[in-house]
Amino acid sequence: MGENNKTSRVQAYVQQAIKRPESVYKVAFYIATFGFLVSTLFPFYWLTALAVTPRDELYGLGLLPNGFNPAVFIEIFQRAPLHRFIFNSIFLALTTTLFVLVIASVTGYVFGRLEFPGKIPLMLFILVISYFPPASFLIPLFELFTGNVTILGLKSPDLFNTPGSMILPFSALFMPLAIFILTTFYSQIPDGLEDAARIEGTTRLGALFRVIIPLSAPGVVTAGVLTFIYTYNEFFFSYLMNNGEPANWAPIVHGILSYQTQYEQLYNFMAAASLVAVIPVAILVVFAQEQIVSGLTSGALKE
């Protein structure tokens, strides 16, 4: 009887599903959504569980924390100057962003609003630069920034262990993307506005600075948010262009790796430091998600 009941219930469900497939799609949709959320957020949860587990209890850690030691979030700062590493990263990212925005605004204006011979080849050329791996800039830049290149009888300045040795390569890496985002934005501003300003008697540069650049504020914010995130993310030059000392502007890459020594593995510290170092960009994602989405798509659409 029970058996029978069960099969008939399954049958009823299947019949209903065939009759109203929408409900099945709905269930599938929620399962998929739940799956994606769990898989993207799980590593953050697990990192927290690992961080708050006392170091002696780490062995055989499962999915739940093995004890509760919130003091780890203070201990990481005592062990290494994590705040300085995070400050260095934010400083490098902000400076790079400002630098990139100023130059990419002007360049984006040129590509987005002016017609001149050689426009397409020049755009393609900038695109090609962003295709090259960072590794193919490494050796000459290393020479240049350690003061070993002589140009017209002048030795290059020794920028190794200074912000300059990272801001310059970061700029070269991320400027193409910013240029493409801003080109898209500038090309969407109607021609009439600029013409009207010109007829009213402003100069060329006046029209650029008084009309076009203020109107492109959303584009500038978008390009800025993405450049900041990418710079904060960067590994290659962050890792290789300084000696890892916090006083020498080493960014977060070295901060996280500093809990990993040859003699001991401070797993719970690594987890806690990773969580703390993610906070600045996590806040940015929550508040600037629209900009991130539009930046990625307009950069891509252009390319």
Next chain:
Amino acid sequence: MAQEQTLRHRLAIHRPILNRIERLNETQFAYLLLVPAGLILGVVAIWPLIRTFEMSLHSDALLSPDVIGEFVGLQNYVEVITGQRDSQMGSAFFDPSNPFQSALAVTFIFTLVSVILETIIGFGQALVLDKQFKGRRWARVAIIMPLAVPIVIQGMIFYLMFQPNIGFLTEPLQQIGLFSSAPLAQSFDATVILIVADVWKTSAFMALLILAGLQSIDRNLYNVAKVAGATRWQRFKRITLPLVLPMVLVAMLFRTIQALKVYGLIETIASCNTVPSLSCMVVSTFSNGLYGTSATVAFIIAAIIGITVTGYVWKVGDDAIDT
């Protein structure tokens, strides 16, 4: 008063310059405004590229104070590709006798598998985000979040997750025979973990680009198809898929380019000795002072990327590029 005077004074100096800018024709004006970008890209990107290429044509200056040795033409390329050059690094599961081919195989496998998985998962995420539902804003934040996580932290997460004694996955996976007891020290296992880590972080990139494609589709098409009696699957196959395909291909191209350069993730999760990618080979030869070899490998990666991009554009057509 004094302030006004300085202002006027300053204007007096700038006036001739401004007038001259005003008199330039549009082409000259455009080129003038391109100077700042040209300078920075010239010094930090174009000059280094040319210099790297020049270095790749010179032998390694071993036992000499010079940075590079004498001019050898394409000899470096020949020796690196045929495996005669010792890259001074471990070689993975592929071919221990030829470090370059090993690195090439690792890079290709990593790129191919991770880009395919990211496309599938990103497509799913995009379909979810395309729907209107309560809490969509937060779902989007959650899906984008890995994209903003610094590479070193992404690496740290997966490094910790697969540690022999603390990673909760290591033991169960070992018991069902999938991984060894120290997967991060094993080339093959570590490559699998690297792919998972890459998919975790960058699926959202695919998702966002595909989402943009989905949202640009005219919704009326679906209504018309519905009225005509098309099933959900037919609507997906006949409308959604062909219309977002250009966007999917653009997204795949970007991810392919990025994956071919993989370095930081390897260095933090498994080390370049276990999973030697091409970029790993550049860095390890560089730190051993083999500048000629290093530059050669760097240029081979660039060439591979160049061929991939050209192949994509040629095969897929221009429509994927100027959408």
